[in-house]
Amino acid sequence: MDAQVILVDVNPKMVAAWREVFVDNPEVIVVHGSMTDQATSAWVSPTNSKAMMDGGLDGVIKKFLGPQIQTKVQSEVARLYHGTMPLGHATCVATGAKKPAWLISTPTMLGRSDDVSDTLNVALACAAAFQMVHLQNAAAPNSIGSVALPGLGANTGKVPVEICADLMWTAYNLVRSQDFKSFHEMRVALENELGALGNATAAPVVKAPSAPSAPGVKGPFIPPKSSMGPPKGPMIPPKGPMTATKTAVGGVVPKPKPLADFDDTE
Numbered sequence: 688m689d690a691q692v693i694l695v696d697v698n699p700k701m702v703a704a705w706r707e708v709f710v711d712n713p714e715v716i717v718v719h720g721s722m723t724d725q726a727t728s729a730w731v732s733p734t735n736s737k738a739m740m741d742g743g744l745d746g747v748i749k750k751f752l753g754p755q756i757q758t759k760v761q762s763e764v765a766r767l768y769h770g771t772m773p774l775g776h777a778t779c780v781a782t783g784a785k786k787p788a789w790l791i792s793t794p795t796m797l798g799r800s801d802d803v804s805d806t807l808n809v810a811l812a813c814a815a816a817f818q819m820v821h822l823q824n825a826a827a828p829n830s831i832g833s834v835a836l837p838g839l840g841a842n843t844g845k846v847p848v849e850i851c852a853d854l855m856w857t858a859y860n861l862v863r864s865q866d867f868k869s870f871h872e873m874r875v876a877l878e879n880e881l882g883a884l885g886n887a888t889a890a891p892v893v894k895a896p897s898a899p900s901a902p903g904v905k906g907p908f909i910p911p912k913s914s915m916g917p918p919k920g921p922m923i924p925p926k927g928p929m930t931a932t933k934t935a936v937g938g939v940v941p942k943p944k945p946l947a948d949f950d951d952t953e
Contacts, residue, residue, distance in 0.1 A: 688714075688863040690729075690820050691833040694855070695722055701838035704852035715859070718835075723751045727833040729779070729789040729823075731816045733840060736771045736797045738764045738778075743843045748790065752782055760792050775811040775874045777819035789831055791819045795840040803844040807881055809851050811874065812839045813858035818873045821862070857881065 694705050695718040702719040709715045722730055722744060732748050734740065740749040740757040749757050763778040764770060772778065777793035793812045796803050803809070813836070820831050839855060840846040846854075861880060867873040 693835040696838045701848045704848040708852040708856045725835040726786040727835045728831045729834040730787045731791045731836040733795040734792045736794045776870045777815040779823045804846045809840045810854040810858045813855045817862035
């Protein structure tokens, strides 16, 4: 990963799930607080395929940066995707602000309030966000030194926090261990990790034939990293050294912030 990664959410359960799943990734910073308090190079905003920023974190960011940010994102969606951004893709636009200088938008759903708890959309969105960081830094070296992400799909999308954390862990480790030239190449690799996602507009669930994801927990079955101890995410085949601890990029190490009065997860 060519940028410092900060996972931030106002939901303490989301934060606790991240801390458990990313326990072996000390280079990832987990913060309990608001996205708008993170002085990072880029923010990731989960959105819908039309980039209508009228709810969840999208709405909070639109209010914070001003209504022109939606115009910029939708113009980029129109330029790249003819007005409808597919799952597993992302856009990156300049905000005109110092922090964040960039806003990365990636769809977790097609509509404005789809229930995506039985899909793998979280993994697609998270991997697309990291791929966008890579593509932006390839086009403009060091333009994104740090990036903040919320719990993707864990609010509006109704994805349980444990499932969300597992899928984000999978996406993070996939993109940090391989270089992809395109979103398509990235998605093919993700399919190899989590099973064929098919051609449906919302990625279908790949379930184990005889075991639920967890007692009382709704969501796709995700194979544990090992048979010993509690699962921390889907199994990823070794692709190179995975244990080196990274230091903050760009000198940005955000501190936990008090709980905001609003819910800024998508």
